[in-house]
Amino acid sequence: MKAKELMDRDFVYVSPSDDIKKVSKIMEEVRRFTCPVLDENNKLIAWVTSFEITKGLRENNETISEIMSPLEDIVTINENEPAKRAVLATANNQFVSLPVLNDDDVVVGIIRACDIVELLSNLYEIKVSKIYEAMEDQLKGVTWDELMEASAVVSRRTTGVKITPEQYEKNIRNSTFGEAIWTTGGLEKFFAGLIAVGELVIARKVGRARK
Amino acid sequence: MKAKELMDRDFVYVSPSDDIKKVSKIMEEVRRFTCPVLDENNKLIAWVTSFEITKGLRENNETISEIMSPLEDIVTINENEPAKRAVLATANNQFVSLPVLNDDDVVVGIIRACDIVELLSNLYEIKVSKIYEAMEDQLKGVTWDELMEASAVVSRRTTGVKITPEQYEKNIRNSTFGEAIWTTGGLEKFFAGLIAVGELVIARKVGRARK
Numbered sequence A, B: 001m002k003a004k005e006l007m008d009r010d011f012v013y014v015s016p017s018d019d020i021k022k023v024s025k026i027m028e029e030v031r032r033f034t035c036p037v038l039d040e041n042n043k044l045i046a047w048v049t050s051f052e053i054t055k056g057l058r059e060n061n062e063t064i065s066e067i068m069s070p071l072e073d074i075v076t077i078n079e080n081e082p083a084k085r086a087v088l089a090t091a092n093n094q095f096v097s098l099p100v101l102n103d104d105d106v107v108v109g110i111i112r113a114c115d116i117v118e119l120l121s122n123l124y125e126i127k128v129s130k131i132y133e134a135m136e137d138q139l140k141g142v143t144w145d146e147l148m149e150a151s152a153v154v155s156r157r158t159t160g161v162k163i164t165p166e167q168y169e170k171n172i173r174n175s176t177f178g179e180a181i182w183t184t185g186g187l188e189k190f191f192a193g194l195i196a197v198g199e200l201v202i203a204r205k206v207g208r209a210r211k
Helices: A018-029 A052-058 A083-094 A112-123 A128-138 A145-161 A167-176 A178-184 A187-211 B019-029 B050-058 B084-095 B113-124 B127-139 B144-159 B163-172 B175-182 B187-210
Strands: A036-040 A044-049 A097-103 A107-110 B034-038 B045-051 B097-101 B107-113
Touching: A018 A036, A018 A052, A018 B050, A036 A107, A036 A187, A044 A052, A044 A097, A044 B097, A052 B019, A052 B050, A083 A107, A083 A112, A083 A167, A083 B113, A107 A112, A112 A178, A112 B113, A112 B144, A128 A145, A128 A178, A145 A167, A167 B097, A178 A187, A187 B127, A187 B187, B019 B034, B019 B050, B034 B107, B034 B144, B045 B050, B045 B097, B050 B175, B084 B097, B084 B107, B084 B113, B107 B113, B113 B175, B127 B144, B127 B163, B127 B175, B127 B187, B144 B163, B144 B187
Parallel strands: none
Antiparallel strands: A036 A044, A097 A107, B034 B045, B097 B107
16 A cells, blocks of 8 residues: 555645744634645745644744744655555654655655554454354365354364354454454464364365265 | 553643743744643633733733633643544644643643544554454464455456456555545445455354364
């Protein structure tokens, strides 16, 4: 996934000669704490946050050029770089947003922390049953019921708690991937559990085929 | 995972009688765009963001009480609620932060979008080789080399591109779970690939055992 697939193309920007009070009203209206400062060719030249704005208002500055943060202080990302770099920059620097540039240093979008949260949380919201369906699809000759039965066996073996295949099915239809990895103690453990189920049904399938 | 495990216990707060200019300086210093307003018992009574601060400064208001957002406008989360609710609230409402309360409505922490990004991105950063190691652990009697060989076979079958077991191993040591699910086209497909590898090695293992 590239930065340009994650960015928001709809953003406000200002110019260095803009009045601070005017800009503060715009930022309040669109509810953005940060804003790129562009030249007449839409190239990035600086950055303002609400922190510069409050300081500027307090100190009676007039234009954005008096308060903006210079280019060398801004972390940017090229539109064709991996989106992952924006995710890591946001996590490591506590950013709320960062500007996305094209090869000509024109700002083409903004990547925001909340949009990253939305993207990443989509993965967490996938139902565990969807993963089982992919497993059923992959394992030709293994039925859904066999998968549920094997899962109930593996679950009892791991947790010591007896569970019926029907209860297990209900659980995976209600729980998400995010919940499952938190419950099992991590991604690797979650996959190990699924592989254990796979091992059981595959061994049975191979056994049947050899009879 | 509960909200209290995700929240930051270290946060600034203000009281309704605080001076707006003073609060704006504090928020600039600690680089926070939002701030809870607490009463003398640390109970949440209101919320301020940089938007209220800039408006207040422009309109020459004096104290936080004149500009703060009332309790009914604030989305909160109880410390014992699932962290997931904070993640969804952040994604759906474009929040940068939300306050975490205990049962007495005392603010005990703040959950921030950037902290959620850090948490969620940790999962994405897990090396694919770690998942293979969990698989090797789980599948007693299957060696690492057998796993790599089976993976090269499955990879060639899926992509049509020939790859050696050594190349495959190098790839999974360098690539992360996040990259893998983006490359394969989603969590379910990534997992289906792993199950295909599992199927191959397990069939071989069962075959060996029956000889």
